[in-house]
Amino acid sequence: MAGVTLDTVRKVYTGNVEAVKGVSLGIEDGSFCVLVGPSGCGKSTLLRMIAGLETISGGTVKIGDRVVNQVEPADRDIAMVFQNYALYPHMSVYDNMAYGLKNRGTPKDEIAKRVNEAARILAIEPFLARKPRALSGGQRQRVAMGRAIVRKPQVFLFDEPLSNLDAKLRVQMRVEIKRLQRTLGVTSIYVTHDQVEAMTLSDKLVVMSGGQIEQVGTPSEVYRRPETRFVATFIGSPPMNILPGQVEGPGRVSVGGQSVAVTDMREGLTPGSAIEVGLRPEDVQAGAAGSSALTMNVDFVEELGATQLFHGKVAGSEFVVQASTGQIPADTRQLPLSIDPANVHLFDPQTTKRLGRT
Amino acid sequence: MVENRRYRNLLAYLILTIGIVIVAFPVYLAIMASTFDASTIINGNMPLVPGDQAADNYYRTLFIGGSASREPVGMMMFNSFVMAMGIAVGKILISVLSAFAVVYFRFPLRMTAFWIIFITLMLPVEVRIYPTYKIVADLGLLDTYTGLILPLIASATGTLLFRQFFMTIPDELLEASKIDGAGAFRFFKDTLIPLSITTIAALFVIQFIYGWNQYLWPLLITTQSSMQTIVIGIKKMITTQDALTEWNIAMTTAVLAMVPPVLVVIFMQRLFVKGLVETEK
Known part of the structure; x- marks a missing residue:
């Protein structure tokens, strides 16, 4: 061998x-x-x-x-x-x-x-x-x-x-x-x-x-x-959602005017600079309970049996949420999303590299 | 439509039968003619049922020859057979090897070489007959089997045929055999040739009949009667100047001339079908 x-x-x-x-x-x-x-x-x-x-x-x-x-x-x-x-x-x-x-x-x-x-x-x-x-x-x-x-x-x-x-x-x-x-x-x-x-x-x-x-x-x-x-977008199915955002400060970014907390974020990023925010469809929770809240406008729902895929837009960008069947009513038009700070991925818009802790 | 089918079939059979009769009747006539003695045929009203001279005619034709002291046809058949075999086998060998080179090796002027071979398609024997004769004569190959065979081997048809076939064989097969430790020659012998059997059989049939039926070339380069081929033999038997044409012997020779190509087709057809069924690219 x-x-x-x-x-x-x-x-x-x-x-x-x-x-x-x-x-x-x-x-x-x-x-x-x-x-x-x-x-x-x-x-x-x-x-x-x-x-x-x-x-x-x-x-x-x-x-x-x-x-x-x-x-x-x-x-x-x-x-x-x-x-x-x-x-x-x-x-x-x-x-x-x-x-x-x-x-x-x-x-x-x-x-x-x-x-x-x-x-x-x-x-x-x-x-x-x-x-x-x-x-x-x-x-x-x-x-x-x-x-x-x-x-x-x-x-x-x-x-x-x-x-x-x-x-x-x-x-x-x-x-x-x-x-x-x-x-x-x-x-x-x-x-x-x-x-x-x-x-x-x-x-x-x-x-x-x-x-x-x-x-x-x-x-x-x-x-x-x-x-x-x-x-990030190649591995994982459906692929990770990428939203444009800005750096707010250490551990916080804003997406479409909403503030989102992030665990894994590089230190020393200039506040106000552009950043890409990645969220996996399966990591996003429906419901407004979490600390960071975004709202999705649902366009249509795909049925996969055990799970459903909600397609829509968040802050003007395409977005997909995966949820267990029955968890969200299929006729939902406005879907509040809660996000665990540990599940947020940040990327540099220029180099496309991850902006995580070093 | 269903009730019409019967008449359609009948019509189809009728047309086919007429076609077969047109093609087969002269052959039948030749076979019948080979069973009578010369005087019966010369009479002009030859019966259409077999006569009783078959054994005598065939024996005389094969082993003695016509009365005008010609060579026995058995000898001519042997000459024709050597020539046809030589052309068929030689052509297959040369074209399979050159197609192998053109398809599987990268060497300088590869495509030039291919196009030169391709261009020879435009130069059949009849066109290049004078220079070819000159070369064969200068090499001292007149009245030899080599002289009969060699100039007819060089042509592009086979090379093109094999090239097209080799191009359809997936590259992965070559790569798999590389990894299996087979060099170029082993790949050729163990994979390419077995896969080409159908193509080889087809080319063999075509080239054997092509060689067997050659007339002009053997007429030019054979002067001794011992080197005559059967096609020339027939011609000489028919155009006699100082004697009556022995039609019974001529027809017997014609029948004999038909036998080997027919055998080749029958035998190779089985290989064709076998190859078609078994090969999968």
Whole structure:
């Protein structure tokens, strides 16, 4: 087993397009690291550089203690699961899993042992003789993972492996991937644009945007204390509401003329200067009981079953409130909101960085 | 509509039957003609039922040849077979390799190379026949199998066909095999070729028949009768100057000339269907 260390890794495509702009990241041995971000943020490019499928324009990639910049993909001791599975259509499931080992000159009985073991773990034993086309999407996904497992690699790389599956199967496979990674204890790097997958799978969550890392942390750190406005609005569903406001003084900002108390606020901000106030839809309480009160003009309500989403405007900006069904009458037009000072996030309008305590 | 269907089907069958008769009757006639002796055919009223000379005709045609001391047709068939096989196999080898290079490797002047290959499409054998003849003659390849085969191998059709096919194979397959430790050649051998079986079979059928039916080129470069192909053999049998045309032998030769292409189509058709059913890109 080995960790993965990236040091100012850059990728520049012809035409001077910089897809990855100097990413440094340490992934501990045995941990599950998820790279998440919108499409085009460089997460897949980064993964493919670790895999050796893209050349590295600058910086170093280390697997364990070995710099692998110039090492062929096959010699990096990695295994990769692709979005469209990339199973060999003309080979049986068994041969698909055995192919990499065969190329390595692994003895036949060892191959059989490993393939059968992987098939047992993934519950695909009945399909070993079949061709991939005779399998369902979920089964193909398992074969693709089996192909990775039999290699006993130092690192698993997953490139959006669940995006071709239907919603129900995706949840099921997500759980299985997590369980598998726990059982095998292999360092894993997983690329996704789905923030639910990112939150649920990761030990270490890396949010990327525009070829750079926005924030690295545990899922709860990233959720509780987003470092930039981008992270705040990207992680969490529905996304965080951002309202324009002004600094009033230490621990207080004003939004649309209403004063709001804030626990996590940087000291020494100039009173009267503009600031962005972030509030998660699920952190806002309906009712005027709290210390800081805002009023929302409700436009419409979305029913999600257990919860309802109230869409409307607060101080002229779009705002969403999530509440348990039945807690607020659906015909409410004016909704008073109370806000816990601990749940207010502040961002600099210019740099979009968090203005929390240092 | 339902009550009309019967008559429609009947009409469709009628048209199809007429079509088949038009195509098949001359072939039937040739087969019948190969079962009579020369005098019966020369008479002008050949019966449409098989005669009793079939064994004699086929034996004589295959192993002895016509009366004007020609080569046995068995020899010509062998020549034609070598030529057609050589062209089909050679063309597949060359085009699959060049398409592999053009699609999967980045080298300087890659697209130039591709366009040069592409342009040769505009230059069929008939257009470049003089320079080709000159080169083959200078290389001392007249009256050789190499001379028969080599100039007809070089063409772009196969390369284009394989290129188009390779472009439809997802990149992930290449990447997966890279990670599985397969180099360029292993990827070619283990993944690309098995996936291309249908294309290869199609090209084989087309090129085998193309090679088998060649007339102009073998006519030019073969002077010895031992190097004659069957297509030229037929032609020579029909245009005799100092003797009567032995129509029974000519027709037997024609029937024999039809057999290998028909066999290739029948055999390869099974591979076609198999390939179509089994391959999934």
